[in-house]
Amino acid sequence: MTTLPETTQKKLGLVIDLDTCVGCQACVTSCKEWNTGGYSAPLTDQDPYGADPHGTWLNRVHAYEVGDGAKSQAVHFPRSCLHCEEPDCVTVCPTGASYKREEDGIVLVNPDTCIGCKLCSWACPYGAREYDYKVGVMRKCTLCVDRIYNDNLPEEDRVPACVRACPTGARHFGDVADPQSDVSKLVADREGYDLMADFGYKPQNKYLPPRPKRNGSGVQAIETSDEPTTKAHQTPGSALEKLFSWADQKLSR
Amino acid sequence: MHPAYSVIFFTTASGAGYGVLSLTAIGIISGLVKRDMTFGLVAFGIALGLITAGLLSSTAHLGRPERAWRAFSQWRSSWLSREGVMAVATYVPAGLLAILWIFTGAPGSAATSFEVVLALLAVIGSIITLYCTGMIYASLRTIRHWNLSIVPINYVVFGLMTGAVLFGFLLHLFGESIEGFFWITALLLAGGLAMKTLYWMHVDAAKPISTAENATGLGHIGKVRPFEAAHSTKNFVMREMGYEIARKHVMRLRNLTYLLAFGLPLLGTLATIVGGTVMSLFGSFFALATIAVGIFIERWLFFAEAEHVVNVYYGAEAA
Numbered sequence: 001m002t003t004l005p006e007t008t009q010k011k012l013g014l015v016i017d018l019d020t021c022v023g024c025q026a027c028v029t030s031c032k033e034w035n036t037g038g039y040s041a042p043l044t045d046q047d048p049y050g051a052d053p054h055g056t057w058l059n060r061v062h063a064y065e066v067g068d069g070a071k072s073q074a075v076h077f078p079r080s081c082l083h084c085e086e087p088d089c090v091t092v093c094p095t096g097a098s099y100k101r102e103e104d105g106i107v108l109v110n111p112d113t114c115i116g117c118k119l120c121s122w123a124c125p126y127g128a129r130e131y132d133y134k135v136g137v138m139r140k141c142t143l144c145v146d147r148i149y150n151d152n153l154p155e156e157d158r159v160p161a162c163v164r165a166c167p168t169g170a171r172h173f174g175d176v177a178d179p180q181s182d183v184s185k186l187v188a189d190r191e192g193y194d195l196m197a198d199f200g201y202k203p204q205n206k207y208l209p210p211r212p213k214r215n216g217s218g219v220q221a222i223e224t225s226d227e228p229t230t231k232a233h234q235t236p237g238s239a240l241e242k243l244f245s246w247a248d249q250k251l252s253r
Numbered sequence: 254m255h256p257a258y259s260v261i262f263f264t265t266a267s268g269a270g271y272g273v274l275s276l277t278a279i280g281i282i283s284g285l286v287k288r289d290m291t292f293g294l295v296a297f298g299i300a301l302g303l304i305t306a307g308l309l310s311s312t313a314h315l316g317r318p319e320r321a322w323r324a325f326s327q328w329r330s331s332w333l334s335r336e337g338v339m340a341v342a343t344y345v346p347a348g349l350l351a352i353l354w355i356f357t358g359a360p361g362s363a364a365t366s367f368e369v370v371l372a373l374l375a376v377i378g379s380i381i382t383l384y385c386t387g388m389i390y391a392s393l394r395t396i397r398h399w400n401l402s403i404v405p406i407n408y409v410v411f412g413l414m415t416g417a418v419l420f421g422f423l424l425h426l427f428g429e430s431i432e433g434f435f436w437i438t439a440l441l442l443a444g445g446l447a448m449k450t451l452y453w454m455h456v457d458a459a460k461p462i463s464t465a466e467n468a469t470g471l472g473h474i475g476k477v478r479p480f481e482a483a484h485s486t487k488n489f490v491m492r493e494m495g496y497e498i499a500r501k502h503v504m505r506l507r508n509l510t511y512l513l514a515f516g517l518p519l520l521g522t523l524a525t526i527v528g529g530t531v532m533s534l535f536g537s538f539f540a541l542a543t544i545a546v547g548i549f550i551e552r553w554l555f556f557a558e559a560e561h562v563v564n565v566y567y568g569a570e571a572a
Contacts, residue, residue, distance in 0.1 A: 023481070054484070060484065063479075068476055075474075079483070094325075114320075115321055117314070117333065194470075209473075
C-alpha cells in the first residue's frame with residue numbers, strides 16, 4: 001500500500017555527524033558491497049571500465065566548502081535516504097512497490113513489483129533514490145534491513161553496513177522516536193537537525209552540525225579578513241617584494 | 254528535468270486523442286455531428302488510436318513494462334495510478350459509443366438516449382484523465398515549475414485545443430461542416446495562448462524552493478559551494494534531474510511555441526472561417542501541421558525548463 005501508516009512503532013534512522021566525518025568514502029563502498037549482495041541485489045554499474053562509468057549507489061558523500069575566505073571550512077556531507085515520516089516518494093508510487101514499514105518506519109522498494117517509472121525519484125528532494133538501469137527498478141537505502149534483524153550475524157554487526165564501516169564514528173544508528181535512545185540524546189546534545197525541514201517530509205535521519213572551527217591552540221579562530229589577498233599586499237616588505245606584489249596584482253586582473 | 258521522448262509523445266498524442274474524443278462526443282450529444290459510418294470510423298479511430306498509441310508509448314519509459322498492470326492498484330494515493338485507472342475506464346463508454354454510433358442506426362439519424370449517456374461519460378472521462386495526467390506533475394513539490402494549480406488545467410486545455418484542430422481538419426477532409434465550430438477552435442487556441450503566457454509569467458516570477466545553504470543546513474556558517482563531487486561521472490540523479498537548458502535557448506523555444514502551437518494554428522483556423530472550400534481545407538491542414546510541431550516543443554520545454562530542487566546538492570545555488 002502506498003498510503004502511509006498513521007504512526008510507526010519505531011523511527012529507525014541514522015544520525016550523521018558532520019563534525020567528525022572525514023569524507024573517506026568507507027560508508028559508500030561498504031554500502032555498495034553489502035547491498036549488491038543483499039536485499040537490493042544486484043546493484044548494477046554501467047560501463048564500469050569505460051569512458052562514462054556510473055552505477056547505482058545508495059549512499060553518496062559530497063564535500064562542500066562552507067564560509068568565505070580564511071574562515072571557510074570543508075564539510076563532508078553524506079547523503080542517503082532519510083526514511084521520512086511523510087514522504088511523497090511513497091504516495092506517488094502507482095504500484096505499491098514503494099512503502100513505509102509500520103514496525104520501524106523504514107522506507108523500502110519491493111524490487112519484484114516496481115515498474116521502474118522513476119516517479120518516486122522525482123518526488124524526493126534529497127536525491128536519495130537511484131534507478132538501476134540494468135534491472136529496471138528503483139533502488140534506495142534499506143537501512144540494511146537484512147542486517148539489523150539478522151540473527152545469523154554477531155550482535156555488533158546488526159547495524160547498517162555504513163555505520164559499521166565508519167572509522168571515525170560519524171554515523172550512528174537507532175530509534176529517534178525513543179527519547180532515551182543514544183541517538184536521541186546525541187541529537188538533543190548536539191542540536192541535530194532535519195535536512196530541508198521546511199519541506200515537511202519529516203526525515204527520521206538527523207544531521208549533527210560541525211562544531212565551531214578552532215585554531216591549533218584550541219581556542220576560537222580569531223577574526224581574519226575576508227580578503228586575505230588584499231591584506232597580503234599591504235604587508236610591508238622590501239622594495240623588490242613590493243614590486244612583485246604590484247606586478248602580481250596588475251597581471252592577475 | 255530530462256525530457257523523455259516517450260513521455261512527450263504520450264502526453265501530446267493521448268492529449269489530442271482525448272480532445273478529438275471529447276469533441277466528437279459533444280458533437281453527438283448536441284446533434285451537430287451527423288451519423289455517418291465513414292466519418293464515425295475515422296473520428297473514433299483517430300481518437301482511440303492516438304489515446305492507445307500514447308498510453309503504449311508511456312510504458313516505453315518504464316524499466317519493467319511487463320509489470321505496467323500493477324499501476325492500476327494505488328489510486329488512493331497516486332495520481333499516476335489514478336490516470337491509468339481513468340484512461341482504462343474511459344475506454345468503456347468511448348468504445349461502446351463508437352460501436353453503436355458507427356454500426357447501428359440509419360445514416361443521419363440522431364443519437365439515442367443511451368448513446369447520449371455514453372457520450373457524456375466519454376467527455377467526463379477524457380477530461381478527468383487529462384486532469385490526472387497534469388496532476389502527476391503538479392503533485393510534485395520538488396519541482397516548482399510543475400507544482401502549480403495551473404498545470405493540470407493547461408493539460409486539459411491543450412488536449413482540447415489540439416483535439417479541436419485535428420477534429421476541424423477531419424471535418425474539412427470529409428466535407429462535413431459544423432456551424433461556428435471554428436470559432437470554438439479559435440477560442441481554445443486563444444485560451445491556450447493566454448494560459449501558457451500566464452504559466453511562463455508565473456514561473457519566471459516565482460522564487461526557488463531551496464538553496465545550497467538551506468538544503469545542507471550549513472547556511473549559518475556561510476556560503477555553501479561544492480568542493481568535491483560525490484562521484485566522478487554523472488549519476489542517475491544528475492542524468493534524470495540535472496537537465497539544464499540555457500536561458501537563451503529557452504526564450505527562442507518559447508517564441509517558437511508561441512508561433513507554432515498558437516499563432517500559426519490560429520491563423521490557419523481563421524482562414525477556414527473566411528475562406529472557401531479549398532482554402533478551408535488548406536487552412537485546417539496548416540493549423541494541424543503547425544500545432545503538431547508546436548505542442549511537441551511546448552511539452553519538451555515543460556520538462557527541460559523544470560528545475561528539480563535536488564540540484565542544490567549538486568552545485569546549483571538555488572532551485
